[in-house]
Amino acid sequence: xxxxxxxxxxxxxxxxxxxxxxxxxxxxxxxxxxxxxxxxxxxxxxxxxxxxxxxxxxxxxxxxxxxxxxxxxxxxxxxxxxxxxxxxxxxxxxxxxxxxxxxxxxxxxxxxxxxxxxxxxxxxxxxxxxxxxxxxxxxxxxxxxxxxxxxxxxxxxxxxxxxxxxxxxxxxxxxxxxxxxxxxxxxxxxxx
Amino acid sequence: xxxxxxxxxxxxxxxxxxxxxxxxxxxxxxxxxxxxxxxxxxxxxxxxxxxxxxxxxxxxxxxxxxxxxxxxxxxxxxxxxxxxxxxxxxxxxxxxxxxxxxxxxxxxxxxxxxxxxxxxxxxxxxxxxxxxxxxxxxxxxxxx
Numbered sequence: 001x002x003x004x005x006x007x008x009x010x011x012x013x014x015x016x017x018x019x020x021x022x023x024x025x026x027x028x029x030x031x032x033x034x035x036x037x038x039x040x041x042x043x044x045x046x047x048x049x050x051x052x053x054x055x056x057x058x059x060x061x062x063x064x065x066x067x068x069x070x071x072x073x074x075x076x077x078x079x080x081x082x083x084x085x086x087x088x089x090x091x092x093x094x095x096x097x098x099x100x101x102x103x104x105x106x107x108x109x110x111x112x113x114x115x116x117x118x119x120x121x122x123x124x125x126x127x128x129x130x131x132x133x134x135x136x137x138x139x140x141x142x143x144x145x146x147x148x149x150x151x152x153x154x155x156x157x158x159x160x161x162x163x164x165x166x167x168x169x170x171x172x173x174x175x176x177x178x179x180x181x182x183x184x185x186x187x188x189x190x191x192x
Numbered sequence: 193x194x195x196x197x198x199x200x201x202x203x204x205x206x207x208x209x210x211x212x213x214x215x216x217x218x219x220x221x222x223x224x225x226x227x228x229x230x231x232x233x234x235x236x237x238x239x240x241x242x243x244x245x246x247x248x249x250x251x252x253x254x255x256x257x258x259x260x261x262x263x264x265x266x267x268x269x270x271x272x273x274x275x276x277x278x279x280x281x282x283x284x285x286x287x288x289x290x291x292x293x294x295x296x297x298x299x300x301x302x303x304x305x306x307x308x309x310x311x312x313x314x315x316x317x318x319x320x321x322x323x324x325x326x327x328x329x330x331x332x333x334x335x336x
Binding site for chain 1: 263264266268284286298299300301302303304305318319321322323335
């Protein structure tokens with residue numbers, strides 16, 4: 001057999017073999033994800049939904065007329081890396097859809113807010129009448145903060161993870177705790 | 193004679209009122225506090241059939257009771273799920289929210305995994321995502 005033909009055939013086979021191994025498909029973003037027992041999309045979605053729904057029925061939210069809330073990042077007290085900004089953003093989106101609260105700019109977005117105000121006021125590019133004025137921002141009445149913690153137990157073939165998200169809504173003016181709730185999740189992985 | 197007639201009329205009125213209150217439910221279009229629209233619901237079983245949907249893999253877990261109430265302008269729902277088998281069952285559930293025009297009132301919820309011990313009941317509860325949600329369906333699937 002021609003050696004060139006042999007090499008070309010082998011290369012083609014290797015390429016085909018490589019291609020055959022990979023398969024990509026779209027999945028259900030809201031489906032139950034149990035690939036590992038680390039914090040996952042199902043945990044994030046369940047926690048955000050449960051907490052937001054609970055907060056929407058808090059007396060302080062029901063009785064007030066669109067109270068203004070600022071959201072502080074959830075503190076990660078677990079032993080793994082969790083993008084807590086994702087939890088905060090999901091909770092805020094759920095609450096926003098509920099239409100019962102308004103949100104004031106939070107600490108994380110304050111720099112961009114101030115920069116935009118300065119740009120409109122000081123760059124000389126904007127019509128003075130339509131430019132956003134300094135000193136017109138509205139302060140929040142309530143502060144939403146929380147923690148996520150975990151307890152991990154592992155023996156030879158079994159790993160148990162318990163997550164708890166605790167959220168609190170504080171009245172900024174008088175420092176009173178107006179609402180608090182928890183969501184717990186337990187996941188167990190066994191090998192064999 | 194006049195008195196006898198009057199007593200008879202009053203007694204018949206009371207009887208009619210008593211019968212009327214036993215028929216149907218407290219509010220038209222509602223059963224056990226849950227919105228039913230035009231559906232004919234005369235028992236808890238009927239309500240569960242109207243409100244529960246199975247999607248994906250079928251589960252033997254069944255909703256046995258549904259109760260709804262209002263908290264402010266939001267709907268609060270309690271659903272009792274029953275596992276009458278002799279083994280632990282794993283399911284996922286979600287609620288689908290419908291507005292007054294029959295359109296989706298909110299984005300599709302995420303599936304929520306749930307474990308039920310053998311021969312046990314569990315009450316799941318939820319609150320509607322906004323006051324646009326006027327009706328709902330409880331959707332169940334097996335996770336085994």
